[in-house]
Amino acid sequence: MGEIPILQIGPLLLVTIQTELHDRLAEQLQEDILQRVRETEAEGVLIDITALEMVDSFISRVLSETAQMVKVMGARMVLVGLQPEVTMALLELGLKLTGIETQLDIDSGIRRLGYHLAAVDEEVPGLPGAGERGHGTG
Amino acid sequence: MKDEEKTKAQLLQELGELRPKVAEFEVMEHALQERVKELNCLHNLRQIIEHIDKPLDEILQGVADLIPPSWHYPEETCGRVVYGGKEFTTTNFAETQWRQAAVIAVGGEKGVIEAFYLKAMPELDEGPFMKEERALIDTLADSLRLCIEKRRAQEGLQEAHDELEKRVVERTAALETAQRDLLELSTPVLQIKDEILALPLIGTLDSFRMQNALEKALEQIVEKRARVMIVDITGVPVVDTMVANHLVNLADAIRLMGGTCVLTGIGPAIAKSIVHLGINLESLDTRATLEQGLARAVEIIARKES
Amino acid sequence: MERVDIHSEEDIVRARQCARDLSLSLGFSLVDKTRIATATSELARNIFKYAREGRMEAEEIRDEQGRRGLRLAFIDTGPGIPDIEQAMDEGFSSADGLGQGLPGSKRLMDEFHIESAVGEGTRVEVIKWLK
Numbered sequence: 001m002g003e004i005p006i007l008q009i010g011p012l013l014l015v016t017i018q019t020e021l022h023d024r025l026a027e028q029l030q031e032d033i034l035q036r037v038r039e040t041e042a043e044g045v046l047i048d049i050t051a052l053e054m055v056d057s058f059i060s061r062v063l064s065e066t067a068q069m070v071k072v073m074g075a076r077m078v079l080v081g082l083q084p085e086v087t088m089a090l091l092e093l094g095l096k097l098t099g100i101e102t103q104l105d106i107d108s109g110i111r112r113l114g115y116h117l118a119a120v121d122e123e124v125p126g127l128p129g130a131g132e133r134g135h136g137t138g
Numbered sequence: 139m140k141d142e143e144k145t146k147a148q149l150l151q152e153l154g155e156l157r158p159k160v161a162e163f164e165v166m167e168h169a170l171q172e173r174v175k176e177l178n179c180l181h182n183l184r185q186i187i188e189h190i191d192k193p194l195d196e197i198l199q200g201v202a203d204l205i206p207p208s209w210h211y212p213e214e215t216c217g218r219v220v221y222g223g224k225e226f227t228t229t230n231f232a233e234t235q236w237r238q239a240a241v242i243a244v245g246g247e248k249g250v251i252e253a254f255y256l257k258a259m260p261e262l263d264e265g266p267f268m269k270e271e272r273a274l275i276d277t278l279a280d281s282l283r284l285c286i287e288k289r290r291a292q293e294g295l296q297e298a299h300d301e302l303e304k305r306v307v308e309r310t311a312a313l314e315t316a317q318r319d320l321l322e323l324s325t326p327v328l329q330i331k332d333e334i335l336a337l338p339l340i341g342t343l344d345s346f347r348m349q350n351a352l353e354k355a356l357e358q359i360v361e362k363r364a365r366v367m368i369v370d371i372t373g374v375p376v377v378d379t380m381v382a383n384h385l386v387n388l389a390d391a392i393r394l395m396g397g398t399c400v401l402t403g404i405g406p407a408i409a410k411s412i413v414h415l416g417i418n419l420e421s422l423d424t425r426a427t428l429e430q431g432l433a434r435a436v437e438i439i440a441r442k443e444s
Numbered sequence: 445m446e447r448v449d450i451h452s453e454e455d456i457v458r459a460r461q462c463a464r465d466l467s468l469s470l471g472f473s474l475v476d477k478t479r480i481a482t483a484t485s486e487l488a489r490n491i492f493k494y495a496r497e498g499r500m501e502a503e504e505i506r507d508e509q510g511r512r513g514l515r516l517a518f519i520d521t522g523p524g525i526p527d528i529e530q531a532m533d534e535g536f537s538s539a540d541g542l543g544q545g546l547p548g549s550k551r552l553m554d555e556f557h558i559e560s561a562v563g564e565g566t567r568v569e570v571i572k573w574l575k
Contacts, residue, residue: 022457023489054460054478056485057545080396084356085478087394088349093482093548094534096390103396104363112396353475 011043018051026062044113050081067100080109179208187285199226214256221249238267240279244286325351327358334435335364340373348384366435372403382417389422402431445503450491459488459500479552486545487518495522513573521565
C-alpha cells in the first residue's frame with residue numbers, strides 16, 4: 001500500500017493527491033487504484049489533483065494509462081481539480097490529457113459519473129454509502 | 139644759502155609754505171590708506187564669494203565681518219547682513235543711529251547690508267560716512283546680489299531636474315497602470331447566467347493578449363464554477379491559422395477545467411477563411427451569433443444535469 | 445548558484461523543488477512558477493532517462509537593463525543527441541507524450557539554448573525573465 005489514501009464512497013473511489021508526486025509514487029498509485037477497483041468493484045474513480053502544482057509529461061502519461069486501465073476493468077475515471085496555471089503550463093508543454101475525463105471539482109466529478117450526493121454539504125462529499133445512483137447521462 | 143645764513147623771517151616763510159604741503163600729504167596718505175582698505179575688502183570679498191561649495195550663511199557672515207576693517211574707524215564700526223529671514227552680525231554689533239546701508243536687491247526676497255558706527259563720528263559726505271564707503275557698501279550689496287542669484291539659479295536647475303525625474307517616474311507608473319487597466323478592459327469575462335460565462339474577444343489577438351484572456355477565463359471558471367464559456371469573436375476582424383490555434387488552445391484549456399467552450403460570432407467571411415485555411419474547429423461548438431451560442435450553452439447545462 | 449545532481453527519480457523532484465524555491469524568492473507569478481517547475485521536471489527527467497547521470501545548475505541572473513531572471517542549465521555526459529533538429533520537431537515525439545521535453549520546455553520558457561555532441565553529452569539552458 002502506498003502513501004496516497006484511497007477513500008471509498010459507495011460505488012466510487014476518491015483519490016486525493018496532496019504530496020509531490022514523484023515517478024515511483026505515481027506508478028505505485030496506479031497499482032493501488034487498480035487493486036482497489038477490483039476489491040471494491042468500484043464503478044468510478046475520482047482523482048483530485050487540486051493540490052498538484054504541476055503536471056508534466058510523466059504524470060500525464062500515468063493518468064492517461066490509469067484511465068484506460070480502469071476503463072478496461074469496467075469503471076470510469078474522472079480527473080478533478082486541475083488548476084488554471086497547471087492547465088496553461090500543460091497546454092504549453094503540448095499535452096492535452098486526451099482520453100481523460102476532466103471536471104472542475106469533486107461535486108461535478110461525481111455528477112459526471114452519474115451520481116448524486118444525498119447530503120447537501122459542499123465541504124464533505126458524504127459518508128461511505130451515502131451516494132445514490134441517478135439517471136445520469138454523464 | 140645754508141639754513142644758518144637764512145634770516146629768521148626767511149625760515150618762517152619756508153615753514154609756512156611747507157605746512158600746507160605736509161597737511162596735503164597727510165590727507166593724501168590717509169586717503170591712500172582708505173583706498174587700500176577698500177581694495178583689501180574687495181579682494182577678500184572676491185575670495186569669500188568664489189567658494190561655490192560654501193553654504194550661503196557662511197558667505198553672508200563672512201561679508202558682514204568684512205565691514206569693520208574696511209571702514210574709516212574700524213574699532214567703532216560694526217556690520218550686519220540681513221537676508222532670508224536671518225541676520226549675520228559682527229561680534230561687536232549694536233544697532234545705532236549712525237547707519238550706512240545698501241539693499242541687496244535679489245528678486246523676490248530682498249536683503250540689506252549695513253554698517254553702523256558705535257559712537258558719534260565727525261560729519262563727512264553721508265552723515266559720518268564717506269562717499270567712498272557708500273560706493274564700497276553698494277558694491278558689496280551688488281556682489282551679494284549676484285552671488286545669491288547665481289545660487290538660486292543653480293538650485294532652481296537642480297530642482298527642475300529632480301522634478302523632471304520625479305515626473306518621469308510617475309508617468310511611467312501611470313502608463314503601466316493604464317496598460318494593465320487596458321488589458322483588463324480588453325478581456326472582460328462576463329457572467330451571463332448561473333454557470334455560463336462569456337468572453338468577448340475584440341481586435342487583434344496576439345499571444346500576449348490571448349494568454350491574458352486565457353488566464354482570466356480559467357480563473358473565472360474556478361471562481362464562478364462555470365460549466366460553459368461562450369467565446370465571442372464578433373469583434374475579431376481576421377481569423378488566420380495563428381488566431382485559430384489560439385482559439386483551439388483556449389477551448390482545450392476550458393475543457394481541461396471541465397467546461398465546454400462555445401465559439402460564437404462567426405460571420406460568413408470568417409466561416410470562409412476557416413474552411414479555406416483548412417482549420418479544424420471540430421473540438422468546439424461553433425455558432426454564428428451570440429444568441430445562438432447562449433441557447434446552446436443552456437442546452438449543455440440542461441443536458442449535464444443528471 | 446544552486447546545483448542538483450541527478451541520478452535517481454527522487455533527484456527529479458529535488459530539482460523541481462530547487463527551481464521552485466528560486467522562482468519563489470525571485471517573485472515570479474504563479475503561472476510562471478508553474479511553467480518553470482514543469483520545464484524543470486521535463487528536462488531533469490530527460491537527463492535521468494537518457495543519460496543516467498547529470499546535473500542541474502540554477503541561478504538568478506540580470507541583463508543589461510537590470511531585468512532579473514532565472515537561468516537553469518541541464519548538463520549531462522550522456523550519449524548526446526545526434527540530430528537536434530529532429531529532437532526539437534514536435535511531430536517526432538512519441539504518442540505518449542514523452543518526447544515533449546525539448547520543444548515543450550522551449551515554449552514554457554523565454555529563452556532556450558541547446559548544445560549536444562554524440563558521445564560527449566548535452567547541455568540545455570533555459571531562462572525565464574521576471575515580468
